[in-house]
Amino acid sequence: MSPLAEAFVLHFGEMGSRWGINRTVGQIYALLYISGRPLPADEIAETLNFSRSNVSMGLKELQSWQLVKLQHLPGDRREHFSTPDDIWQIVRTLAEQRRRREIDPTLSVLRDLIVAQPSNEDERRAQDKLRQMHDLIELLTGWADEVQKLDTAELVSLLKLGSRVVGLLELKHRLPFIGQKRRETSPPEDSAAQI
Amino acid sequence: MSPLAEAFVLHFGEMGSRWGINRTVGQIYALLYISGRPLPADEIAETLNFSRSNVSMGLKELQSWQLVKLQHLPGDRREHFSTPDDIWQIVRTLAEQRRRREIDPTLSVLRDLIVAQPSNEDERRAQDKLRQMHDLIELLTGWADEVQKLDTAELVSLLKLGSRVVGLLELKHRLPFIGQKRRETSPPEDSAAQI
DNA sequence: CCGTTCTTTCAGAAATTTCTGAAAGTTCAG
DNA sequence: CTGAACTTTCAGAAATTTCTGAAAGAACGG
Numbered sequence: 001m002s003p004l005a006e007a008f009v010l011h012f013g014e015m016g017s018r019w020g021i022n023r024t025v026g027q028i029y030a031l032l033y034i035s036g037r038p039l040p041a042d043e044i045a046e047t048l049n050f051s052r053s054n055v056s057m058g059l060k061e062l063q064s065w066q067l068v069k070l071q072h073l074p075g076d077r078r079e080h081f082s083t084p085d086d087i088w089q090i091v092r093t094l095a096e097q098r099r100r101r102e103i104d105p106t107l108s109v110l111r112d113l114i115v116a117q118p119s120n121e122d123e124r125r126a127q128d129k130l131r132q133m134h135d136l137i138e139l140l141t142g143w144a145d146e147v148q149k150l151d152t153a154e155l156v157s158l159l160k161l162g163s164r165v166v167g168l169l170e171l172k173h174r175l176p177f178i179g180q181k182r183r184e185t186s187p188p189e190d191s192a193a194q195i
Numbered sequence: 196m197s198p199l200a201e202a203f204v205l206h207f208g209e210m211g212s213r214w215g216i217n218r219t220v221g222q223i224y225a226l227l228y229i230s231g232r233p234l235p236a237d238e239i240a241e242t243l244n245f246s247r248s249n250v251s252m253g254l255k256e257l258q259s260w261q262l263v264k265l266q267h268l269p270g271d272r273r274e275h276f277s278t279p280d281d282i283w284q285i286v287r288t289l290a291e292q293r294r295r296r297e298i299d300p301t302l303s304v305l306r307d308l309i310v311a312q313p314s315n316e317d318e319r320r321a322q323d324k325l326r327q328m329h330d331l332i333e334l335l336t337g338w339a340d341e342v343q344k345l346d347t348a349e350l351v352s353l354l355k356l357g358s359r360v361v362g363l364l365e366l367k368h369r370l371p372f373i374g375q376k377r378r379e380t381s382p383p384e385d386s387a388a389q390i
Numbered sequence: 391c392c393g394t395t396c397t398t399t400c401a402g403a404a405a406t407t408t409c410t411g412a413a414a415g416t417t418c419a420g
Numbered sequence: 421c422t423g424a425a426c427t428t429t430c431a432g433a434a435a436t437t438t439c440t441g442a443a444a445g446a447a448c449g450g
Contacts (some may be wrong), residue, residue, distance in 0.1 A: 004321055004322070051409065052411095054410070057408090087324075087327050126231070130203060145357075162342065193343065
C-alpha cells in the first residue's frame with residue numbers, strides 16, 4: 001500500500017471510531033474506497049495486517065450497512081468487495097441507514113413518552129421538552145427525506161446556494177404557486193424574466 | 196426520577212454510545228436536558244447511580260464540548276450545570292464542535308495528501324478519489340456554515356420548504372440578482388405578484 | 391488561618407469491545 | 421462424490437474503555 005493510501009486508511013480508522021464505527025471496519029472501508037477496485041478478503045487482511053476472520057466480521061458489518069457490494073470476478077472463486085464509485089451514493093446510503101437504525105427508533109421512543117398521560121406538573125414540563133426534541137428531529141429528517149429525492153446535480157446546486165436561498169424564501173411568500181409540491185409546468189420564461 | 200425521564204435518559208445513553216459518546220456522558224446530558232433546571236454533580240451521581248468522580252469526568256467532557264453551562268445558585272456553594280433552553284442552540288453547538296474536532300482535521304489530512312506529488316498512476320487515481328471526498332466535505336461544511344448564520348425562524352422555514360426549493364432554483368437562473376449575497380432591497384411587490 | 395464542603399485527579403478494577411486461531415461450514419471444479 | 425479453496429462462526433485472549441474509591445486540591449464561611 002502506498003504511503004498515501006496508508007495515511008488515509010489510518011486517519012479514516014480513527015475518525016470511524018469517533019463516530020461509533022470500529023477502527024477495523026473504518027480501515028477496511030477506507031481501503032476499499034481508495035483502492036477503487038474490488039478486493040478479496042484475504043488481500044484486505046494482508047494489507048491491513050488483520051486476521052482473516054476479523055476482516056470477515058468487518059465485511060459482514062459493512063454489508064449489513066449496505067455500504068459495500070459483493071461481486072465475483074471472472075476466473076476467481078473468491079468474493080470481492082467494493083464501494084460505490086459515486087461518493088454521493090455513499091453519503092445517501094449512510095444517511096438512510098443511520099436514519100433507519102438510530103433516528104427512527106429514537107422518534108418512536110419520544111412519541112411513546114409524549115403521548116403518556118403526565119402525572120404531575122414536572123412530567124408535563126418534561127414532555128414539553130421531549131416534544132421540542134421530537135419536532136426538531138422530525139423537521140430535520142423530513143428535510144433530509146426531501147433532499148434524498150433530488151439528483152446529485154440538483155443537490156449540489158442547492159448546497160452551493162447555501163443560505164442565500166433565504167432571499168428566495170422572501171420571494172416565495174409573494175409567489176404562492178412555487179411552494180406547491182414540484183410543479184409540472186413552468187411559468188412562461190418571458191413573464192418570469194420581467195422581474 | 197420519573198419513569199418518563201428514566202426511559203429518556205436510558206435511550207439517550209444508548210444512542211450516545213452509537214455516536215461515539217460514552218453512555219455515562221449521554222445519560223448525564225439527557226438528565227440535564229429533561230430536568231430543565233441546573234443540577235449539582237452530586238445530585239446527578241445519586242440520580243444516575245454513578246460515582247461522584249465519574250460524574251465529574253462526564254461533566255468535564257461536556258464542558259469541553261461547550262454543551263453545558265456552569266452556574267452558581269444563590270445560597271449554594273456547589274456548582275450547578277444546565278443545558279441551553281433552546282434546543283436549536285444545542286444543535287448548533289454540536290455541529291460547530293464536531294466540525295472543529297473531526298471535520299476540519301480530516302479536511303486538513305485530505306489536503307495534505309492531495310497536494311503531494313503522485314509517484315505513479317495508481318497514486319494519481321487515489322488522489323482523485325481523495326479530492327472527490329474533500330470537495331464533498333467542503334461543500335457540505337460550506338453549506339453548514341451558511342446555514343449557521345441564519346436565525347432559527349429562517350432555518351425552520353428553509354427546512355420546511357425542503358426540496359421544493361429546487362423549484363425556486365430554476366427560477367433563480369432567470370433572476371440573477373437573487374443569487375447575490377443577501378440583497379438589501381426587495382423588488383417591488385407588484386411586479387413579483389404578476390407571475 | 392482553620393475546618394468544612396465541594397471538586398478533581400488518577401491508579402487500578404471492572405466492564406466492554408475488539409481480535410484471533412481453530413474448527414466447522416460452504417462451494418465448486420474435476 | 422471428493423478434496424481443495426474459500427468463508428463463517430465462536431470461545432476465549434487481548435486491548436481498550438469506562439468506572440471507582442482514595443487521596444489530593446481548591447474554595448470559602450466563619
